[in-house]
Amino acid sequence: MKEFSFFSPGTLDEALSLLSQHKDSVSVIAGGTDIVLELNERAHTAQAVVDISKIKDLRYVKVVDGVVRIGALSTFTDLENDPYIRDHVKSLYSACYYVGSPQIRNLGTIGGNVANASVAGDTPTALISLDATVVLRSAAGKREMKITDFYSGAGKTQLEKDELLTEIYFDAPTENMATAYTKLGKRKALVIVVIGLAVLLERDCNNICSKAQVVIGAVARYPKRLPSIEHYLVGKPITKETFEGCRDMFSQIVYDMIPTRASVGYKKESVKGVANKTFNSILKDFSLSGGEE
Amino acid sequence: MKKRGRGVASMWYGIGNTGLPNPAAAFIEVLSDTSVNLMVGCADIGQGSTTAMAQIAAEELGLDYEDIHVTSADTMVTPEGGATSASRQTLISGNATKLAARQAKGTLAEVASGFLNVPEEDLIFRNREIYSCKDNSVRMTYKELMAEMKKHGRLAVGAGAYNPKTTYLDPQTMAGIPYEVYSYATTIAEVEVDTETGEVEVLKVVSAHDVGRSINDVMVEGQIEGGVVMGEGFAVFEKVEYSNGVIKNPIFSKYLIPTAMDAPDIYSVVVECEGECGAYGAKGVGEPALIPSIPAIAAAVEDAIGVHFTSLPITPTDVLRELDKQKER
Amino acid sequence: MSDRDFTVIGQSVIRKEALSKVLGEAKFAADYKFDGMLYGGVFRSTVPHAAIKRFDASKALALPGVACVLTAKDIPGKNKTGIIIKDEPCLVDDKVRRVGDAIALVAADTPERVHEALDLMEIEYDLLEPIFTIERALEEDSPKIHGTTNIHAKKHLECGDVDAAFAKCDVIVENTYSTQMLSHMFIEPDAGVATYKDKIITVYASTQNPHYDRSDVAGVLGLPSNRVRIVQVTTGGGFGGKLDISVQCHIALLAYHIGKPVKMVRSRTESTIVSAKRHPMTMRAKTGATKDGKIQAVEVFMTGDTGAYASYGPAVITRAVVHCMGPYEVPNVRVDAVFVYTNNPMSGAMRGFGVPQAAYCHEGQMNAIAKELKMDPIELRLLNAHRIGTTIATGQVLTDSVGFKETLLAAAAKAKEVM
Amino acid sequence: MEKIRVSFNLNNEDVTIETFPNKRVVDMLREDFGCTSVKEGCGEGECGACTVIRNGEPVTSCTMLAGQVAGDRIVTLEGLSKNGELDILQKTFMEAGAVQCGFCTPGMILSAKALLMKNPHPTREEIRRALSGNLCRCTGYTKIIKAVEMAIEE
Incomplete structure (x- = not known):
């Protein structure tokens, strides 16, 4: 590991002032599960490393006025164990549940997962399906943007060197909504996502889909909303048959996203199974037949 | 849809190097307080040979397992052990250990025979005692025996070496005796294949192994269980990816071995089959433990979806590709 | 004394070193520490086949804390290692044969400094055509990796009259099986510490093969074997991957040169790239049986890629050939096998020495025959199983401890109970 | 620095x-x-x-x-061991034969310990998940899981 100075601020203000001082060459670590490896392998160098994990104020899950607010330093374990997330935001719960290993879930934070913009992040896929907003702060002030706008493509984000991602929030799913996330991996644990699919559906009193937010992760460079699927679903009854009707669309979408990638043959087929699992979970949440046993 | 299948496979495995001499040796000394130093060349890499050697020495000497201290694989202390490979150490170093113990026991028997006035061949060494097989009230403790040894200025030392009875193989036809003895095994695997994602889940594995004699059941089972899970990796997960001579996945995040969540429920069955050659008939299990689980899992996948895979590993990609071909037919 | 009358054999006693392991006190190679100890590292090739045009370590040597840099010319003994065929240099002399070949050694005061020194070493290669396929390796005009042929080993086994036997078979199945290159992935990466004191080189190593290590270390240092002491310390798994020389010769050479203890702990990546892998193999098999289910003939042609160095290749090919008809009475057998050198990663010993590959082939064939004959696969195996008195393909008559049938019956019974 | x-x-x-x-x-x-x-x-x-x-x-x-x-x-x-007294998991790992090469053992015992501190009666699936971040190449995990189950019973 190359040399650097290390800072461990206890408050957000302190952290922001450190970032503005060192913004020319600074790395922020929360859990450190990604950055410490890069530092150790000398793939990443910085003159200053700011460890924000001691900022206790950034570790919370709260629901205020119908909005779910998650502090960026909440670990995957925090979220998995949070009763509200578990019972009401199943997509995010599942995304956290299937991250890496217990050790990584205990260290890794949702803020880090979002800010690192890794192709293989699980939670960004779920958060995009929840139409989440990220809060970025710097010594100069605060700005907010939709998480979709936060990603500017290919592993890049809108985060400036002197900014911290401090909070992620989204509208609390209502009684008429169900969410789900499915991760396809190559084994059962410690695995990088091959396909991640997150869905939020809303139904009206006639069981007609009134809103659909569908996001696929790990296929393109960053998670993508699938407007054609969403468009297909809205206005249709929420049934197994409806879902079966869009399986081939998923396949085509995946093919169109990565037509020349070696993995396309597998991904375009398996995405149908992933979609099936995801929609089954939705049906189950809505207590409709055809869902998981 | 999830489809289940079951498959069977067997194997044989010659113990020791193929058609080559591959000896190993051991030194032993029974000390005056009846504790024992065993010096054996064999390297214990976690399979448990040190423990097995101690058990063999204790049995042969009639002492307890706790009495034996083993120094292993230190070239200035221990004699040649050969490699810990070819599942050979229980058979070969085991026999060497037994022979070393037997030599020390020869001296012990001489002295005990004089003391008890019982012919050497009638003496039984067991549970830290020496007694006559004809009349077990004629007995002495090991402590008494060692005191007697001291009195006579005798030392209970032994050296043993063993080379399995093989011949060189004919260079043209490979005729000859490649191994002294073979271990056998049969494995039955049950899998579940997700026909939508191609994932193969290994649910249960039964693995029955003829080990000749089990020196230590828990350790034999440990070998079998580890072998089954390594076989699972071989069959459905693992592959070194390389191109232009460069290994692309030399790390655990890219070369996937099974985790605790992937390992199937394993039922190991230890089969003992009388034999002459091993120490107390023990053959070997280290490599046999792995081998049949690989074809058994492949056969189970075939049973589930009707595809005779001829290339490993069987990945989800392969499963979906073959299922697709099936549909086209 | 009856067999069951043992007092210690058959008892599941707690293993000798279990206590030290559950306490975390067991000392693995990386846990050893000596006064004045330095750390060693290896500068490795990043190309698969090349002559070295220029190597310059002057910048590394100028780094404070660097004790020495050694190359092939600093080897006092023989620059050859290898368990069966001595074809691998301790440090590259004539040419690089694979990615990861050791070119130079460095010893320095901290592991971090070792990395810095390695970063400062400069090399230029004259690239040679690399060989990555068996087909290319066997072509006449291909460059030769060692000597005058790329054929590393060739074996032929024959018994009975195979062609006549196939002619009488009611069912014949033919398949070509292939198996992948695999890595042992023992959890403890290769590591060791060497000391040189009182004219004795002592190597504390994670190894499966201390006595062989002794001969290679003595050979490289030009010392008599009794001045080399290899102590196998607690070893974190091997599975065949710690049979070849890993750090032993390198640390011994460094310690010998500078007279101080030297420790070398490979990173996971280095450990995996450098240690031997499982031979990828292709097996074309033809198996014939009469309609009663008796196997009459087996013919196998197999090829294997042994990579840049022989390692345990000779043992793997021999064992695969002897075992490839499976544990069955097969009166007519013909097996041909060719293993070749390439510039791919080195293949060597891995749990089973070619038999896992061979078993995938013979069991695939047995199950295919069972399917063709609509026979229960266990019945088919019982019918053909080795027994006392069986003559195997090498002519050996089995006289001692053949428990194959018992495993078939025991496995079937257990499966019935639990599946 | x-x-x-x-x-x-x-x-x-x-x-x-x-x-x-x-x-x-x-x-x-x-x-x-x-x-x-x-x-x-x-x-x-x-x-x-x-x-x-x-x-x-x-x-x-x-x-x-x-x-x-x-x-x-x-x-x-x-x-983990206090005043020479072994933790229950250290005992059951020895008794169950959960230790082979021993390199994964320290991490494995600590993951199991952390599980039992939070959840004294985990199911087998919970045990598997709690140990899923600790790779073992020797044992096939079977006896490790058994050792944890033995510790639960005590």
Whole structure:
């Protein structure tokens, strides 16, 4: 590991002032599960490393006025164990549940997962399906943007060197909504996502889909909303048959996203199974037949 | 849809190097307080040979397992052990250990025979005692025996070496005796294949192994269980990816071995089959433990979806590709 | 004394070193520490086949804390290692044969400094055509990796009259099986510490093969074997991957040169790239049986890629050939096998020495025959199983401890109970 | 490089160390505190051999910088047995035959310990999940899971 100075601020203000001082060459670590490896392998160098994990104020899950607010330093374990997330935001719960290993879930934070913009992040896929907003702060002030706008493509984000991602929030799913996330991996644990699919559906009193937010992760460079699927679903009854009707669309979408990638043959087929699992979970949440046993 | 299948496979495995001499040796000394130093060349890499050697020495000497201290694989202390490979150490170093113990026991028997006035061949060494097989009230403790040894200025030392009875193989036809003895095994695997994602889940594995004699059941089972899970990796997960001579996945995040969540429920069955050659008939299990689980899992996948895979590993990609071909037919 | 009358054999006693392991006190190679100890590292090739045009370590040597840099010319003994065929240099002399070949050694005061020194070493290669396929390796005009042929080993086994036997078979199945290159992935990466004191080189190593290590270390240092002491310390798994020389010769050479203890702990990546892998193999098999289910003939042609160095290749090919008809009475057998050198990663010993590959082939064939004959696969195996008195393909008559049938019956019974 | 001062609790003892900021926790524990039960198998948080319990939760010490544990409570395998009395898991790992080469053992026991501290009666699936960040190449996990189940019964 190359040399650097290390800072461990206890408050957000302190952290922001450190970032503005060192913004020319600074790395922020929360859990450190990604950055410490890069530092150790000398793939990443910085003159200053700011460890924000001691900022206790950034570790919370709260629901205020119908909005779910998650502090960026909440670990995957925090979220998995949070009763509200578990019972009401199943997509995010599942995304956290299937991250890496217990050790990584205990260290890794949702803020880090979002800010690192890794192709293989699980939670960004779920958060995009929840139409989440990220809060970025710097010594100069605060700005907010939709998480979709936060990603500017290919592993890049809108985060400036002197900014911290401090909070992620989204509208609390209502009684008429169900969410789900499915991760396809190559084994059962410690695995990088091959396909991640997150869905939020809303139904009206006639069981007609009134809103659909569908996001696929790990296929393109960053998670993508699938407007054609969403468009297909809205206005249709929420049934197994409806879902079966869009399986081939998923396949085509995946093919169109990565037509020349070696993995396309597998991904375009398996995405149908992933979609099936995801929609089954939705049906189950809505207590409709055809869902998981 | 999830489809289940079951498959069977067997194997044989010659113990020791193929058609080559591959000896190993051991030194032993029974000390005056009846504790024992065993010096054996064999390297214990976690399979448990040190423990097995101690058990063999204790049995042969009639002492307890706790009495034996083993120094292993230190070239200035221990004699040649050969490699810990070819599942050979229980058979070969085991026999060497037994022979070393037997030599020390020869001296012990001489002295005990004089003391008890019982012919050497009638003496039984067991549970830290020496007694006559004809009349077990004629007995002495090991402590008494060692005191007697001291009195006579005798030392209970032994050296043993063993080379399995093989011949060189004919260079043209490979005729000859490649191994002294073979271990056998049969494995039955049950899998579940997700026909939508191609994932193969290994649910249960039964693995029955003829080990000749089990020196230590828990350790034999440990070998079998580890072998089954390594076989699972071989069959459905693992592959070194390389191109232009460069290994692309030399790390655990890219070369996937099974985790605790992937390992199937394993039922190991230890089969003992009388034999002459091993120490107390023990053959070997280290490599046999792995081998049949690989074809058994492949056969189970075939049973589930009707595809005779001829290339490993069987990945989800392969499963979906073959299922697709099936549909086209 | 009856067999069951043992007092210690058959008892599941707690293993000798279990206590030290559950306490975390067991000392693995990386846990050893000596006064004045330095750390060693290896500068490795990043190309698969090349002559070295220029190597310059002057910048590394100028780094404070660097004790020495050694190359092939600093080897006092023989620059050859290898368990069966001595074809691998301790440090590259004539040419690089694979990615990861050791070119130079460095010893320095901290592991971090070792990395810095390695970063400062400069090399230029004259690239040679690399060989990555068996087909290319066997072509006449291909460059030769060692000597005058790329054929590393060739074996032929024959018994009975195979062609006549196939002619009488009611069912014949033919398949070509292939198996992948695999890595042992023992959890403890290769590591060791060497000391040189009182004219004795002592190597504390994670190894499966201390006595062989002794001969290679003595050979490289030009010392008599009794001045080399290899102590196998607690070893974190091997599975065949710690049979070849890993750090032993390198640390011994460094310690010998500078007279101080030297420790070398490979990173996971280095450990995996450098240690031997499982031979990828292709097996074309033809198996014939009469309609009663008796196997009459087996013919196998197999090829294997042994990579840049022989390692345990000779043992793997021999064992695969002897075992490839499976544990069955097969009166007519013909097996041909060719293993070749390439510039791919080195293949060597891995749990089973070619038999896992061979078993995938013979069991695939047995199950295919069972399917063709609509026979229960266990019945088919019982019918053909080795027994006392069986003559195997090498002519050996089995006289001692053949428990194959018992495993078939025991496995079937257990499966019935639990599946 | 300027050293940093890190205070934390290691195996029930408050400690303070001046160390370089680019040192990982695994290296600090092994080199500066002699806790060589903490093993490094991969350096990328995948194998779990370097697992320690931090504030009651298992974490991989190879993915952490020394400064990150300031103020934390860290337990390594050295801290598990008290006054020579083995922890129940240390006993059951021996009795069940859950130890083979032993390199994964420290991390494995600590992951199991952290599980039982939170959940004294886990199901087999919960045990498997709790151990899923600790790779073992020898045992096939069977006897390790059994050892944890034996510890639950006690």
